[in-house]
Amino acid sequence: MPDFTLVIGDKNYSSWSLRPWLLMTQAGIGFDEAGIRLRQPDTRQQILAHSPSAKVPALKHQGLLIWDSLAIAEYLAELFPHRHLWPRDVAARARARSISAEMHSGFQALRSHLPMDIIGRHPGKGLEAEGVAGDIERVRHIWRDTRSQYGAGGPFLFGPFGIADAMFAPVVSRFTTYDVPVDAQCRAYMEAVWNLPAMRKWIEGARAQMNAYGTG
Ligand SMILES: N[C@@H](CCC(=O)N[C@@H](CS)C(=O)NCC(=O)O)C(=O)O
Structure with missing residues (x-):
């Protein structure tokens, strides 16, 4: 147990x-x-x-x-x-905490207009709403900047998977559901998150629940 x-x-x-x-x-x-x-x-x-x-x-x-x-x-x-859920290096750790806190307290437009619907697909929906484009650009910038500066040791924001990636995982889901345009660097990051065994398991769980609720 x-x-x-x-x-x-x-x-x-x-x-x-x-x-x-x-x-x-x-x-x-x-x-x-x-x-x-x-x-x-x-x-x-x-x-x-x-x-x-x-x-x-x-x-x-x-x-x-x-x-x-x-x-x-x-x-x-x-x-x-x-388990080094935060990066080992103090500067990387400070950055990981900054972007995780930013995710936790911000991105109101993205949250309200592009709610998570992990098995749903609504390409383009909500993208024109006020504040959404700015939130999307900020996320793309965070991913590119962090991957370039700290991501050499693996496919995630700070190399190996950690807390910052978990904080941004629902955004990867939203970008997939609403088909948000991304460049190759962001696409590669999103694929790394999307293909995590744990992420696959969660998505399968979501599908099973929606079927059980009769809404899948
Ligand atoms: N800041 C909180 C937010 C938690 C939150 O808003 N959870 C939502 C579900 S995703 C909730 O429990 N809503 C209450 C409800 O739906 O009745 C956290 O980081 O855990």
Whole structure:
């Protein structure tokens, strides 16, 4: 029995849940999953039974409750220092924290007009909405800049897969769903994330859930 229980929302829609789930699965940290169906009359009640934030994700570990995706990532990085979930180099680590925090607190237009729908395909939808083009350009710049400066050791933002990639994974999904134009460097990064075994597993889970709900 793993020590961890991760409380998450619908795999097709819950971008915040994807982040710690992907991080833990890809890092080989075992956990039990407690899934809550979003957008139901009792969703809030169901989440409150686990977390006072009334939001998913939340992580339970040995009597502790950690809520909020970035707090969960930080907790795991502290518990498993040898897994290097943040980059080893201090400058790279500062950059990884900066872009992860920027992702966590920003990109409102991208979030509201291009919501995650991981198995859906809506090419071009929402791209003209106010603020979306600026958010998209900022993401593309972050990916290109980080890959060029720090990505030599692998196909991810800082080489090996880590927290920053988990934070941006839902954006890779959105760019795929809404067919956002990207250059070859961004495309290669998106493919690396999309083809992660853990990402494939999450997408299959999303498909299975949507079929079970009768909406797939
Ligand atoms: N800042 C939070 C955001 C969490 C969040 O907004 N989660 C959404 C689902 S993706 C949620 O729980 N919404 C409540 C609801 O749908 O009732 C985090 O990083 O974990």
